[in-house]
Amino acid sequence: MSVTASQVHGAVQTLTQSSDTLFLLLGAIMVFLMHAGFAFLEVGTVRHKNQVNALVKILADFGISALAYFFIGYWVAYGANFFADAQTLSQGNGYELVKFFFLLTFAAAIPAIVSGGIAERARFYPVLIATFFTVGLVYPVFEGMIWNGNFGLQAWFESQFGYGFHDFAGSVVVHGVGGWIALVAVLFLGMRKGRIRAGKHTNFAPSNIPFLALGAWILCVGWFGFNVMSAQTLNGISGLVAMNSLMAMVGGIVAALIAGKNDPGFIHNGPLAGLVAVCAGSDLMHPIGALITGAIAGALFVYLFTYLQNRTKIDDVLGVWPLHGVCGAWGGVAAGIFGQTALGGLGGVSITVQLLGTITGIAVALIGALIVYGIIDKMSGLRLSEEDEFNGADLAIHKISSTSED
Incomplete structure (x- = not known):
């Protein structure tokens, strides 16, 4: 029995599709696991009376994010929806479905980031409402601009400067947007009670360094799925991305070790800072550029x-x-600097465009967050009452403590 060229081609195509689907699924699972890292990082940092709330917030935020991104956000960013029949959706081994899962884990990082900033004094359901709108509307607007060419921003960059804005794995699209949204939320909520005593700032010590460290380790491991698997296909995978992620992580550890004077909180956040910064240019930089x-x-x-x-x-x-x-x-910005061929990078990137694109991302985050959190603050308020904050979010919101009293 002879095998035709078309049969061979079809078999190869099926194998490629299934391999890409599995590859991206593993990436989605790794990034999903990072949300446990966000949770334990927060649990280890907040005081004991707010540990349950930290855990519940991260998981609840993920659930709300999934709904917002499924019904609104993915459509805003990519013009696609899931209202076809299951047979249509599962074509190509369901690659597009797994792609949604992968990008959802990125989108859900936005409220996970915000959660750490507003911890210990935020009301529960108003924050979940904010999550719905930031993941459903604010984040996808900039995501679509950069990763799908929406609104002509990338086309304009290319026509004016010769290059588009380069953000391989989301330094600005995910982390920058999440961090600047968090700043707005933090400013709306104000300071926790007891932070100013006798006119001086008082810092609350982390409640559980081992949990904080566990969260950092989970994030570090998952980040290799976040960065490397942003290629989204096996054919696009690059060992350079893995190496640069590693070196940036190491740079963050050593810098935090020295600058933070052996403080365990700084040492465990240092690698995360390095990994955040290298996402954009991890596919372009020389490893020494990533280290710096x-x-x-x-x-x-x-x-x-x-x-x-x-x-x-x-x-x-x-x-x-x-x-x-x-x-x-x-x-x-670093992607535009260390991505240059003169500094050992692969080129194809403009410092000017990187700066303009970064500013655009910050602007979208700030304007979107001001609208979302401003409206919610006016309508229902964002902050716990003084009594509830004193008692802690665990008892005030969830009616349970993280430790049993025997």
Whole structure:
């Protein structure tokens, strides 16, 4: 029995499709696991009376994010919906469905980032409403601009400067947008009670360093799915992305170790700062450029978080604005610097475009967050009552403590 060329081609195509589907599914699972990292990072940082709330918020946010992105956000970003029959949806081994799952885990990172900034004093359901609109509308607007060419922004960049805005895995699209949205939410909520005593700033110590460390480790491991599998196909996978992610992580660790003077909170957030910053240019940079990018991010996080906590009224509990907002913006610009062939990169990127694209992402995040959180704050309020905040979100919202009293 002879095998025709078309049969061989069909078999190869089926194998390729199924392999790409499995590849992206594994990436989606790895990034989904990162949400456990967000949860434990927050659990280890907040005080004991708010640990249950931290866990519940992250999972509830993911559920609301899935609904918002399924029915609205994915359509806004990519012009696609899921209202066809199951047979149509499952064509190509269901690759498009798995792609949605993968991109959903990115979208759901937005409220997970915000959660760490507003911890210990935010009301539960108003925050979930904010999650629905930020994931359903605010984030997809910029996501679609950069990753789907919506509104002609990328076309304009290319016509004016010769290159589009490059953000391979979301330094700006995901982390930058999430961090700047969080800043707005933090400012609306104000400082936690007890942070100012006798006219001086008082910092609340992390409640559980092992949980904080566990969260950081989970995030670090999952991040290789976040970055490497942003290629979205086996054919596009690059060992350079993995190497650059590793080196940026190492740069963040060492910089935070030195700048943070052995503080365990800084040391475990340092690698996350490096990984945030390298997302955009991880497919372009030389590993030494990635190392420098991560080191600058690690130092930026330590110094800016210290300044915020000790000198301002911006009470960002986990430091998500410096970690994701500022380091994400730095990553967008760094891709334009260390992606240049003169610095060992692969080229094909413009510093000017990287700067303009980063500013655009910040603007979309700030304007969108001001509208969403401003309206919700006016309609229902965002903050717990003083009594509920004193008792803790665990008892006030969930009627249970993280530890049993024998």
